[in-house]
Amino acid sequence: MAWIKTEPPDDAAEDIQNAFQALKAMYPDCYVSGDSPNRDVDSVMESHALIPPAFYHAFATFAVLLSEGLPLSRRDHELIATAVSAANRCNY
Numbered sequence: 001m002a003w004i005k006t007e008p009p010d011d012a013a014e015d016i017q018n019a020f021q022a023l024k025a026m027y028p029d030c031y032v033s034g035d036s037p038n039r040d041v042d043s044v045m046e047s048h049a050l051i052p053p054a055f056y057h058a059f060a061t062f063a064v065l066l067s068e069g070l071p072l073s074r075r076d077h078e079l080i081a082t083a084v085s086a087a088n089r090c091n092y
Helices: 014-026 043-048 052-065 074-087
Strands: none
Touching: 014 052, 043 052
8 A cells, every 4th residue: 555645546537547447458367466455556556657758658658667578477576676675675
């Protein structure tokens, strides 16, 4: 859960709702579940959506980096994220 006030995608402006849907379509299925109950968008994405121009471009870049055709697996991505978070003393 984000520490800053976020707006649920269903309540966001139409351009943000469209961006959420477009991004969801870009990610492999194993990345789309989200950490919010009964929702497909996690709080990290909701936080970034507060700056609409940066939101779509940043998460579209992430989607390309997580593409199924690349050599790293979901497990590899999670291990890298865990190591970086630990090095940064971040509990995310």
